Amino acid sequence: MSTVVALHAFDEAMQLEPLAQGEFRARTSPLYMNMVGPFGGVTAAQMLSAALAHEERAGTPVTATVNFLAPLQAGEFRLRVRKTRQNRSSQHWYVELLQGDDEVRSNATVMTALRRQTWQATELPVPEALRLRPARLDRLDTDMEFINRYEFSFLEGPLFPEGDPPSYESSSTVVWVRDAPSRAVDFAGILAVSDTIFPRIYLRRPDRVPIGTVSLTTYFHCDQSDLDQVGSQPMLGVARGQVFSRNFFDQSSQLWSPEGRCLATSHQIVYFKS
Amino acid sequence: MSTVVALHAFDEAMQLEPLAQGEFRARTSPLYMNMVGPFGGVTAAQMLSAALAHEERAGTPVTATVNFLAPLQAGEFRLRVRKTRQNRSSQHWYVELLQGDDEVRSNATVMTALRRQTWQATELPVPEALRLRPARLDRLDTDMEFINRYEFSFLEGPLFPEGDPPSYESSSTVVWVRDAPSRAVDFAGILAVSDTIFPRIYLRRPDRVPIGTVSLTTYFHCDQSDLDQVGSQPMLGVARGQVFSRNFFDQSSQLWSPEGRCLATSHQIVYFKS
Numbered sequence: 075m076s077t078v079v080a081l082h083a084f085d086e087a088m089q090l091e092p093l094a095q096g097e098f099r100a101r102t103s104p105l106y107m108n109m110v111g112p113f114g115g116v117t118a119a120q121m122l123s124a125a126l127a128h129e130e131r132a133g134t135p136v137t138a139t140v141n142f143l144a145p146l147q148a149g150e151f152r153l154r155v156r157k158t159r160q161n162r163s164s165q166h167w168y169v170e171l172l173q174g175d176d177e178v179r180s181n182a183t184v185m186t187a188l189r190r191q192t193w194q195a196t197e198l199p200v201p202e203a204l205r206l207r208p209a210r211l212d213r214l215d216t217d218m219e220f221i222n223r224y225e226f227s228f229l230e231g232p233l234f235p236e237g238d239p240p241s242y243e244s245s246s247t248v249v250w251v252r253d254a255p256s257r258a259v260d261f262a263g264i265l266a267v268s269d270t271i272f273p274r275i276y277l278r279r280p281d282r283v284p285i286g287t288v289s290l291t292t293y294f295h296c297d298q299s300d301l302d303q304v305g306s307q308p309m310l311g312v313a314r315g316q317v318f319s320r321n322f323f324d325q326s327s328q329l330w331s332p333e334g335r336c337l338a339t340s341h342q343i344v345y346f347k348s
Numbered sequence: 349m350s351t352v353v354a355l356h357a358f359d360e361a362m363q364l365e366p367l368a369q370g371e372f373r374a375r376t377s378p379l380y381m382n383m384v385g386p387f388g389g390v391t392a393a394q395m396l397s398a399a400l401a402h403e404e405r406a407g408t409p410v411t412a413t414v415n416f417l418a419p420l421q422a423g424e425f426r427l428r429v430r431k432t433r434q435n436r437s438s439q440h441w442y443v444e445l446l447q448g449d450d451e452v453r454s455n456a457t458v459m460t461a462l463r464r465q466t467w468q469a470t471e472l473p474v475p476e477a478l479r480l481r482p483a484r485l486d487r488l489d490t491d492m493e494f495i496n497r498y499e500f501s502f503l504e505g506p507l508f509p510e511g512d513p514p515s516y517e518s519s520s521t522v523v524w525v526r527d528a529p530s531r532a533v534d535f536a537g538i539l540a541v542s543d544t545i546f547p548r549i550y551l552r553r554p555d556r557v558p559i560g561t562v563s564l565t566t567y568f569h570c571d572q573s574d575l576d577q578v579g580s581q582p583m584l585g586v587a588r589g590q591v592f593s594r595n596f597f598d599q600s601s602q603l604w605s606p607e608g609r610c611l612a613t614s615h616q617i618v619y620f621k622s
Contacts (some may be wrong), residue, residue, distance in 0.1 A: 082488035107532070136562065136596055136617060137562060137563045137617045139413045139415075139457065139563065139565060141413075141440060141457050141459065142442045143432060143435075144433055144435070148548050158417060158455060159417035159418055159452060160379060161417075161418070163400065164562075164619075166415060166417045168454075174479055177434050178433060179483060181432060181440075181442065181457065183413065183415050183457060183563070185415065185562055185563060186396075187595065187596070187619075188594055189594035189595055189596070190594060190622070191594065191622075192455065192592075192593070192594055192595050192622030193553065193592065193622055194592050194593045194594070195589075195591075195592045196590075196591050196592075196593075196594070197518070197519055197548075197552075197588060197590055197591070198590050198591065227542060234370045239568065244471070245471055270532050274471075277469065278469060278471075288410065288411060288438075288459055289411045289413065289457070289459060289565075291563075291565045291615065292414060293591075293596075293598045293615075293617045295591040295593045295594070295596070295598075296593075296594075297594055314471060315469075315471045316470075316471055316602075316610070316613050317470050317471070317472065317567075317569040317610045318397045318466075318468050318469045318470075318471070319461035319465055319466070319468045319470075319570075320461055320465065320468070320569070320570075321461065321464060321466050322410055322461070322463070322567075322569070324567045324613055326571075326600065326613075326615075328590075336590070336591045339590050339591060339598055339600075339615075341565065341567075341600075341613075341615050343411045343567045345408060345438075345461075346466070348464070348465075348466035348467055
């Protein structure tokens with residue numbers, strides 16, 4: 075007698091089939107598609123998952139930089155993980171995502187470490203929004219499938235600016251976010267959520283110019299015990315664009331637990347067509 | 349008859365000897381040493397220079413992430429540059445720094461692109477300090493040799509906190525900085541300067557705990573014409589720590605031209621011993 079338990083769509087997307095040491099087969103998830111191609115946050119999470127699945131991996135992620143080199147096609151791809159350095163309490167990883175004729179479509183550098191309790195301080199201002207828990211999170215109804223895998227409560231800087239005329243003065247967003255259905259957060263989940271903060275240029279310009287994230291860097295300020303404390307509660311995302319110039323802009327964001335811990339800080343640089 | 353022109357110490361440090369396509373020999377500079385080992389900003393700049401020296405390179409850097417895997421010893425090392433992707437108007441690069449028994453001591457991902465004039469906006473607040481030009485920049489007298497290759501004018505958050513007792517409440521620094529002797533800034537120079545903003549933990553804790561940058565990401569918001577406009581003028585650096593937790597902290601900084609252009613934004617995650 076066997077019991078079939080349905081996997082959460084995110085866990086389904088994170089499934090890796092081992093091919094050799096440090097080599098896995100994975101596939102894009104139809105449930106996490108963006109306008110064109112798969113949601114980069116899930117691609118990044120798959121690359122991080124591959125590094126974490128390496129049999130020699132110890133510790134938890136401290137930093138991950140994911141570069142998006144070329145569009146990923148729907149379907150299968152391979153992830154190749156190489157340990158570039160073994161230190162006493164940390165490891166460095168290089169991950170390549172290969173598709174088609176072994177073409178590198180994305181690459182990533184990841185550093186993992188054993189983390190201990192130390193002196194700590196949060197110098198970022200604690201967002202006002204953390205004083206109030208969200209009343210209700212809603213699924214948005216969009217044609218971006220991956221957006222339907224999350225639920226949100228926007229306090230500032232909504233996905234679709236409203237008003238008559240809409241305001242395009244600031245690119246700040248403050249938003250509660252959670253997987254839908256809810257799911258206990260893990261490192262891959264943190265990385266994916268850090269990319270749900272949509273491109274800031276859409277809050278600054280009414281025209282939806284073509285864009286594409288070039289490179290995403292997320293710093294993890296948490297270990298497993300911190301994630302266990304968050305569980306499946308919503309997290310607060312705070313994001314803002316910094317400089318928009320010569321076809322590229324950068325944006326920075328932070329992800330907070332409801333208890334006021336800054337779990338991750340994240341930065342990305344995004345191409346935009348003028 | 350020949351004329352010998354002395355190279356600037358920074359340009360001397362950037363010298364690359366081609367060994368094969370995409371492969372160069374370089375060496376650490378005794379003039380840019382840190383407390384222990386070479387200054388990471390110059391190592392990062394050497395890696396960027398190697399990518400830019402690749403014969404197929406087109407365009408200027410948009411983003412560079414440099415990971416410091418293991419201590420670099422004083423002396424020679426090799427830089428191996430691989431083009432991971434050629435797009436229509438952009439290229440991706442992977443750089444490894446090898447020393448000793450071909451051990452990878454640092455690696456980097458770099459993206460270069462042809463940049464055009466587009467809609468632009470700076471959402472970061474323009475620092476107050478940009479209203480006043482610095483009266484005088486000074487060399488500091490420290491035992492960190494690389495610090496002597498720059499001159500500074502600190503408006504906030506000095507290298508060595510003063511007062512009785514010194515304040516360790518904030519890790520903000522606002523500082524004018526320039527090569528000493530002065531030098532027309534280039535992309536490698538921007539990357540090096542983005543790492544002169546010393547570890548924020550030294551503004552928060554009186555004890556000088558051992559630290560080490562793990563990963564540095566700099567986004568370039570400038571092309572060559574912007575750098576030509578800066579020339580050898582001082583630039584304004586603004587930096588702050590974000591989260592200090594479990595042996596690591598991150599810090600973010602911006603580099604401004606005296607005319608008020610944000611030339612680069614930079615982020616790094618740093619190990620600290622508790």
